[in-house]
Amino acid sequence: MGETKAHPMNLLRTYILPRILQWALVIFVGISATFLIPRLSPINPVDEMIGRMTAFASIDPHAVVSMRESATALFGLEGTLLEQYGRFWARLFTGDLGVSFGNFPRPVSDIIAAGLPWTIGLLSVAILISWVSGVFLGALAGYFHDRRWAQFLERFVVVVYPIPYLIIAFVLIFVFAWWLKWFPLVGGSRGQPGLTWDYISTLLYFGFLPALSLVIGSTAFRFIMAKSLTTTEIASDYVQYAELAAVPKRKIILFYVARNTMLPQVTDLALSLGALFEGALITEVLFAYPGLGFVLYNAIYNADYNIIMGITLLSIAGIATASLIIDLLYPIFDPRVRLR
Amino acid sequence: MASDVLRATIRDLFRFSLSFRFGSIILMFVGILLLLSFFSPFESDDRRVVPRNKPPSQEFILGTTGNGQDGFWLLTFAIRNTLMVSGLAVLIGRSIAVMLGMITGYLGGKTDRVISSIVDSIIVIPRLPLLILIAAILQGEMTVLSLALLLGILDWAHPSKRYRAMILSLREREFTHTAIFSGMNAVKVVVQEHLPFLIPLLLADAVAGFLWAIGMEVTLSVLGLSDLSAPSIGTLIFWGNYHHALLRGRVWILAAPIAASVLMVVGFYLVSLSLSEYLDPRTRLSRLTMEE
Numbered sequence: 001m002g003e004t005k006a007h008p009m010n011l012l013r014t015y016i017l018p019r020i021l022q023w024a025l026v027i028f029v030g031i032s033a034t035f036l037i038p039r040l041s042p043i044n045p046v047d048e049m050i051g052r053m054t055a056f057a058s059i060d061p062h063a064v065v066s067m068r069e070s071a072t073a074l075f076g077l078e079g080t081l082l083e084q085y086g087r088f089w090a091r092l093f094t095g096d097l098g099v100s101f102g103n104f105p106r107p108v109s110d111i112i113a114a115g116l117p118w119t120i121g122l123l124s125v126a127i128l129i130s131w132v133s134g135v136f137l138g139a140l141a142g143y144f145h146d147r148r149w150a151q152f153l154e155r156f157v158v159v160v161y162p163i164p165y166l167i168i169a170f171v172l173i174f175v176f177a178w179w180l181k182w183f184p185l186v187g188g189s190r191g192q193p194g195l196t197w198d199y200i201s202t203l204l205y206f207g208f209l210p211a212l213s214l215v216i217g218s219t220a221f222r223f224i225m226a227k228s229l230t231t232t233e234i235a236s237d238y239v240q241y242a243e244l245a246a247v248p249k250r251k252i253i254l255f256y257v258a259r260n261t262m263l264p265q266v267t268d269l270a271l272s273l274g275a276l277f278e279g280a281l282i283t284e285v286l287f288a289y290p291g292l293g294f295v296l297y298n299a300i301y302n303a304d305y306n307i308i309m310g311i312t313l314l315s316i317a318g319i320a321t322a323s324l325i326i327d328l329l330y331p332i333f334d335p336r337v338r339l340r
Numbered sequence: 341m342a343s344d345v346l347r348a349t350i351r352d353l354f355r356f357s358l359s360f361r362f363g364s365i366i367l368m369f370v371g372i373l374l375l376l377s378f379f380s381p382f383e384s385d386d387r388r389v390v391p392r393n394k395p396p397s398q399e400f401i402l403g404t405t406g407n408g409q410d411g412f413w414l415l416t417f418a419i420r421n422t423l424m425v426s427g428l429a430v431l432i433g434r435s436i437a438v439m440l441g442m443i444t445g446y447l448g449g450k451t452d453r454v455i456s457s458i459v460d461s462i463i464v465i466p467r468l469p470l471l472i473l474i475a476a477i478l479q480g481e482m483t484v485l486s487l488a489l490l491l492g493i494l495d496w497a498h499p500s501k502r503y504r505a506m507i508l509s510l511r512e513r514e515f516t517h518t519a520i521f522s523g524m525n526a527v528k529v530v531v532q533e534h535l536p537f538l539i540p541l542l543l544a545d546a547v548a549g550f551l552w553a554i555g556m557e558v559t560l561s562v563l564g565l566s567d568l569s570a571p572s573i574g575t576l577i578f579w580g581n582y583h584h585a586l587l588r589g590r591v592w593i594l595a596a597p598i599a600a601s602v603l604m605v606v607g608f609y610l611v612s613l614s615l616s617e618y619l620d621p622r623t624r625l626s627r628l629t630m631e632e
Contacts, residue, residue, distance in 0.1 A: 162609035
């Protein structure tokens with residue numbers, strides 16, 4: 001096999017193209033589902049919504065008419081199903097998600113764009129911390145599996161892992177924000193936005209608990225996987241050889257064992273992005289953190305379907321694209337894929 | 341015969357698996373609370389039957405709510421409803437998954453490739469925004485039953501992949517060929533010959549399925565998207581929040597449903613952990629050699 005030369009075209013054909021096709025399929029299925037589901041429901045969302053809005057407040061009749069038009073157009077309830085479907089895609093391609101009903105007539109894309117950086121920031125910090133600490137703590141606990149601290153850590157993780165993000169966030173709010181009053185109950189930052197220490201420190205202060213609630217659950221998940229990968233890894237010959245050769249334990253764990261368990265963890269990160277994103281939405285709701293989750297919560301409260309729809313579409317496309325990027329970067333980490 | 345095997349299995353699990361022992365004890369405790377709901381002195385929608393907002397005491401061990409409901413009995417109803425929703429959701433989801441897994445696993449070829457790639461893409465789609473979209477449209481019409489249905493039809497992609505893999509391996513076994521050559525039709529082979537092998541996996545998987553369903557029930561309810569008039573773990577938290585239980589220092593109103601939800605998910609997780617460990621061929625082998 002020594003003479004098979006790695007050829008970039010090969011990688012393109014066997015790995016990159018199928019993965020891009022899969023990405024297109026995810027987006028297609030996800031967006032089609034988002035299109036179809038409201039149409040399968042027995043309720044006409046437009047009447048429902050207009051009814052609810054006019055029940056509580058008197059609204060300018062012109063606004064009601066244009067709202068109805070906008071709603072009927074976005075839900076696309078005129079014409080055959082196929083025509084509606086075509087228009088739906090046409091609007092998506094121009095980035096038009098309609099207007100908000102709660103903040104009429106602000107475009108939905110505006111409102112989402114305002115929340116997006118908060119969510120991406122929170123999510124990426126939480127993912128980075130939980131991935132690294134999960135992989136290394138799992139490798140340590142797997143390698144020293146008969147030590148008491150490792151067993152204690154594992155039991156703790158097994159209890160924490162199944163608890164939903166929402167409950168973890170609640171407990172953190174209860175203990176650290178309400179009881180000990182170490183952290184604020186709600187909000188994202190304080191003061192004038194800018195690259196000053198004053199502002200950035202409030203970002204950290206307000207973001208700490210929301211991020212922690214995400215980190216706890218996702219570290220537990222990584223830890224469990226890392227530990228079981230490590231258990232199989234330390235049974236292999238090269239680890240025993242390294243131990244016999246008196247290679248320092250620190251080096252065995254960091255450079256051999258943990259490094260080998262990282263590859264499946266990269267693939268798995270792409271698969272678990274959706275769950276992490278859902279966790280971020282929930283955490284933001286509970287902490288009133290100004291990201292997409294909080295936007296979504298307000299939209300539910302105001303029955304602002306356009307925003308709910310926009311966030312659903314965006315999250316499907318966003319998660320699919322993020323996991324595509326991780327998978328396309330994978331050959332950089334794993335020479336076996338690159339040289340196949 | 342079958343019940344003997346089952347009893348022996350449970351006895352083994354209880355003896356050898358620490359997580360099964362803890363998990364089943366927790367679930368039994370939750371089950372007792374659920375059964376107690378049938379003996380409650382109040383109806384689940386009775387209001388102002390006890391003094392309002394009383395902290396836990398000997399008379400009201402979990403305190404009372406702002407609506408004058410007894411926290412303890414309300415919790416038993418909540419546990420019953422949440423478990424009913426998640427149980428139904430698991431049942432619906434796994435039924436779809438088994439059918440799909442059997443079809444794709446047995447037929448193979450092009451059908452399998454097409455369905456599998458669709459399933460693979462559905463797995464990546466985040467379900468919570470989709471759930472919120474549907475629930476928001478159905479708001480007001482949501483019942484305990486429709487929530488269960490909704491959760492069920494969104495939870496089959498992952499399990500169907502596992503069942504497909506199992507059927508794929510069963511299809512290559514000797515007895516499948518024997519059955520086909522002796523003229524058994526495909527449906528019969530899958531249902532009579534393959535399904536029994538799938539059942540242990542299905543059980544372990546169903547237990548794990550409760551985790552997602554409970555989490556989603558709580559999440560949707562806290563967002564105010566389920567039937568808010570029916571007590572459930574999620575709606576108790578919703579109303580606690582709604583009446584600002586934390587800000588007013590009425591911690592017990594929120595603490596009870598939160599503690600119950602933690603107990604439930606940890607119980608289910610420990611049991612599913614021990615079951616999948618038990619089904620793992622590697623640990624089964626070591627257990628067999630140990631017994632000899």
